[in-house]
Amino acid sequence: MIEAIKVIGARGRVGAAVAARLAERGLRLDDPAPDLVLLCVPDRAIPDVAREVEPGPWVAHVSGATPLAALAPHERRFGVHPLQTFTSRRGPEQLDGAWAAVTAESMEARAVGRWLAELLGLQPFDLDDGRRALYHAGAAIASNYVVTLRRAGGSLLEAAGAPPEGLDPLMRRTIDNDFELTGPIDRGDWETVDRHLAVIRAERPELEPMYSALADLTASQAGRTRRSTSAGLPGEGRRPAVTRTIAAVRALLAPRRAGRVALVPTMGALHDGHLALLRAAREAADTVVMSLFVNPSQFGDDADLASYPRDEEHDLEQAAAVGVDVVFAPTVDEMYPPGFQTWVDVTELGAVLEGEHRPGHFRGVATVCLKLFTIVRPDLVFFGQKDAQQVEVLRRMIHDLALETELHVVPTVRDADGLALSSRNAALDPEERRRAGALPRALRTRDPGRARAILDDAGLEVDYVEVAPFDPPVLAGAVRVGSTRLIDNVPLEEAT
Numbered sequence: 293m294i295e296a297i298k299v300i301g302a303r304g305r306v307g308a309a310v311a312a313r314l315a316e317r318g319l320r321l322d323d324p325a326p327d328l329v330l331l332c333v334p335d336r337a338i339p340d341v342a343r344e345v346e347p348g349p350w351v352a353h354v355s356g357a358t359p360l361a362a363l364a365p366h367e368r369r370f371g372v373h374p375l376q377t378f379t380s381r382r383g384p385e386q387l388d389g390a391w392a393a394v395t396a397e398s399m400e401a402r403a404v405g406r407w408l409a410e411l412l413g414l415q416p417f418d419l420d421d422g423r424r425a426l427y428h429a430g431a432a433i434a435s436n437y438v439v440t441l442r443r444a445g446g447s448l449l450e451a452a453g454a455p456p457e458g459l460d461p462l463m464r465r466t467i468d469n470d471f472e473l474t475g476p477i478d479r480g481d482w483e484t485v486d487r488h489l490a491v492i493r494a495e496r497p498e499l500e501p502m503y504s505a506l507a508d509l510t511a512s513q514a515g516r517t518r519r520s521t522s523a524g525l526p527g528e529g530r531r532p533a534v535t536r537t538i539a540a541v542r543a544l545l546a547p548r549r550a551g552r553v554a555l556v557p558t559m560g561a562l563h564d565g566h567l568a569l570l571r572a573a574r575e576a577a578d579t580v581v582m583s584l585f586v587n588p589s590q591f592g593d594d595a596d597l598a599s600y601p602r603d604e605e606h607d608l609e610q611a612a613a614v615g616v617d618v619v620f621a622p623t624v625d626e627m628y629p630p631g632f633q634t635w636v637d638v639t640e641l642g643a644v645l646e647g648e649h650r651p652g653h654f655r656g657v658a659t660v661c662l663k664l665f666t667i668v669r670p671d672l673v674f675f676g677q678k679d680a681q682q683v684e685v686l687r688r689m690i691h692d693l694a695l696e697t698e699l700h701v702v703p704t705v706r707d708a709d710g711l712a713l714s715s716r717n718a719a720l721d722p723e724e725r726r727r728a729g730a731l732p733r734a735l736r737t738r739d740p741g742r743a744r745a746i747l748d749d750a751g752l753e754v755d756y757v758e759v760a761p762f763d764p765p766v767l768a769g770a771v772r773v774g775s776t777r778l779i780d781n782v783p784l785e786e787a788t
Contacts, residue, residue, distance in 0.1 A: 294350070294404070296323035299330050300341060305378040306354055307332030313384035313412050328352065328408070331363075338362045350404055356428045360395060360421050370405040371395040371421075374414055377435045387412050393419040393427060438463075444499055451495055477510045490531070497533035497618075498543040505547065531608065532582070532616040538667050541581070541620045545668065548617075551578025555670035555697075557661060559586045561601040561715035562610040565705040569674045570614045572702050581668050582611050584621040589628070589656030601715055620668065627663060635659050638685045638692075645768060646681050646779065649755045654685050661686055662693070670697050678704040678712045680781045684762045704780075706732065712780045719776045727752060728773045735767050735782040747771060759784065 297319050301307035310332055311321060320326075328350040333341050335358045342363045345351055351366040356373040363369040376390035392414035396402035402418065409416035419427055442463065446456030466472075476484040485507055492500050511517065535541040545553060554577030556569045573580045584607055591597035604621065611619055635655050641647075642654030665673065675683050687699055705713045710732035711725070720728055730750035734743035734757065743757045747769070755777075757769040766781040 294319075294327040294407075296320040296326040297328045297330055298323070298326040298349075299332055301332035304332055305380050306374070308380065309378055309382070309384045309386050310354065310412060313387055316384060317411055319411075325349075328404075330354065330408075339364070342366060350401075352405065352408070356393065356431055357424065359424055360397060368401065369397070370401040372405050372409050372412075372414075372416075373419075374409075374412070375431060384413070387414055389413070389415065391415045391417060393417060393424075395419050395421045395424065397421070444502065448492070448496065448499070473510070473514055477507060477516065478514055480516055493531065493533045497535050498540045500533055501544060501547040531612045532619045534608065534619045534621055536622055537626055538622070541618065541667060544618055545579065545581070548579045549669075552671045553577060553579045553581060553668065554672040554674060555581045555583065555664060555668045556616075556674045557583045557585075557664055558607075559600065559715070560584050560607045561603065561718075562607045563705075563713045563715065565676055565678065565713035567610060567614050568705050569676060569702050570611065570616055572700065573672065573674045574615045576672055576700070579617045580615065581618045581620060581670065582616045583664050583668075584619055585627065585660070585664075587627075587656055587660045588624060589659060590653050591656070592650050592652060599719075601718060620664075627660065636662050636689060638688050641681070641685050641688055644681075645756055645758070645760060646770065649770065654682070657682055658685060658689050662689065662695075665695060665697055672698045672700055674700045674702060676702050676704060677783065678714070678780065680762055680766045680768060680783075681760065684760075687763070710736075712778075714778065716776050716778060720773060724773045724776065728771075728776075728778060731769055731771055731778055731780050732782075735769055735780055738767055738782060738784055740767065743767065743769065 297314055299307055299311045299314065299321060302311040302321075310330065315321060326349050329345050329352070331338055331341055331351070331353040333353075335355050338353050338355060338358050339362045342351060342353075343365070345366065347366060350368045350370070351363050352370045352372060353363060354372055354374060355362075356375075358371070360369055360371060371394070373393040373395075374387060374390050375392060376386060378386055390413075392409040392412070394402060394405035394409055394416045395418075396405050406416040442459060445459050449456045449458065476482075489500060489503060489507075492503055533544055535544055554573035556566070556573050558566055558569075570580065570582060584604065586597070586600055586602065588597055591600075608619060636658040637655045638658050642658065647654050661673075673686075675686065677683065683699070683701055689695070690697060690699055707713060707717075709725075709729045711717065711728055712732065717725070717728075727750050730746055730752060734746035737743050737746070740758050744754065747754050747757060753772040755770040755772070757767070760766050760768045760781070764783045764785050766783050768779070768781040770777065770779045772778075
């Protein structure tokens, strides 16, 4: 017969309630030779605490997640897990009527465990120790994750100007109503679900995966098939989720990691060249992320940075049209916080051609791309052949730093006159545009001397025109047409 129980951890939330109830029942709690030692300690501490207990009495824990093996070396052992959440603000009444999982390895241990559960005011049931993780996952959903849901729902109410605490009676009534399902999914109102998703995507994009997953699961529980009333959802036409912070984009991508994630870095001012990259990414990946960030560290001229075209709304419309899922549009301070001083320098490849004429340019490119790669953790990244040296610099960085991402290169997209698409083309007046057509004509000769002659005849200021030993080798050129600088290249053979 058990008359003395030692509670280890009697000052904790569970231990305090258990000790108080045992005291109410007349058990001795300060006996130096207890019949039972009950461990009410954090799960990770159970093995160490159990080893310190002298063999002899029964030893038990109140953990839902910890297997009985953690009570070694004791053989007279069992577990009693109150299926309840506890607070230090209340007493033993928290135990009243709660269920309790009893895990044991012998009939005797099971009998002692059930006796203890009933003594505490609990309703015992038997649990196989090997099924403990599944059981505890269910318990976590019904308790810990409800806290997360309450906070997430409360944050949306707060953003709407409503009191978050208004949810509390609603949640209690849901329980009082025996969890009867009501609401838009129960009645098949998918228009409302889509409106929810649209506003969450705009206001709190990090919550979209959670809401979408809950909607799918609820539809399944209700025996309904979820459908979308929004054109192109999911896929083309769906407005992408826009995130501004590193934490938000990581949270948004976390549940998508089972599939392939593609990243297309851009500085905005999207044109058909960018869209070709995004379409290639859409075909290759389950999730397409487009970064939208005018990177100041790759500009050597403040005036050039200030004049770079920016039209986020247009870019988001274009991204939606080709099925981009997530747009990461950080601020400069988000990418380069105060005190930032870490840079990536691909020394040799970054010092020739563009690197010679734009010192520091590729240091800025490599640094921002590496940071984007570590933030997004893409399986695939997509860049255009038009920026052949940039591709080569990033290929070398990926190889040298053993980054786990595949670099895909998409052929250059050109206008009808042969000029490679570029955000800078918009700065050309009609006469400059006509003269700029000499650049692709010159490069098509695939001969540096002949190309130089064509550029000189057109009156263009040439920074360079030469063969670059990239993969594939290219004839690359950079010219100035008025105040606008243009680059282009033509592959001389197939890439290896």
